[in-house]
Amino acid sequence: MNFPFEVGNRFKSIITGATYVVKKIKDKMVVLERHNQKSQLLTELSSLKLFYKREEKEEETKPRYGANFEKRRYPRFSVDLPVAYTRKDLVVKQGRVINASEGGLLVYFPEQMEIGQHLRLKLVFTSGSNLNMMEIVNQVVWMDVHKGKDWGDYQTGVKFVDISLEDQCTLKSFLSSLTSP
Secondary structure, eight states: OOOOOOOOEEEEETEEEEEEEEEEEEEEEEEEEETTOOEEEEEEEHHHHEEEESSOOOOOOOOOOOSSSOOSOOOEEEEEEEEEEOOOTTOEEEEEEEOOSSSSSEESSSSSSTTTTTTEEEEEEEEEEEEEEEEEEEEEEEEEEEEOOOTTOEEEEEEEEOOOOHHHHHOOOOHHTTTTO
């Protein structure tokens, strides 16, 4: 399958259905921007092939309305990053971070977690020309139902319990860079 990666290409997430436009490509990473230009996502080109479908024509999107507006302490940023994690058994397993904030992450894990459980996450991402690696202790604060047998993932919200000041600054800088042109 020919899978072109050019700035301006439109892709639709096969997981969330959200539509994105390719804004920037550098090395093996790509920045995608939502159609409303209010959020950006950083992902690997290989993930783009697996989790997104190229759209040939622009789809009309309707605004979503509702009465359930949340007030969050920190804004969320859409990302698509691999994460390694360990539980009490110290076996390293893999998941995907779908969005991030200064206070926590939304992660797809291949297994069900318990609310209140502590996990050690190793997060690796690029910011500019720097490769950053963080090890953060997190606590599971919520978990959604199984997303389907085909995916084998559990949508899980975690908050940071133990993160160094240096890692906090690095994460804040990385998240800020996602909104910059």
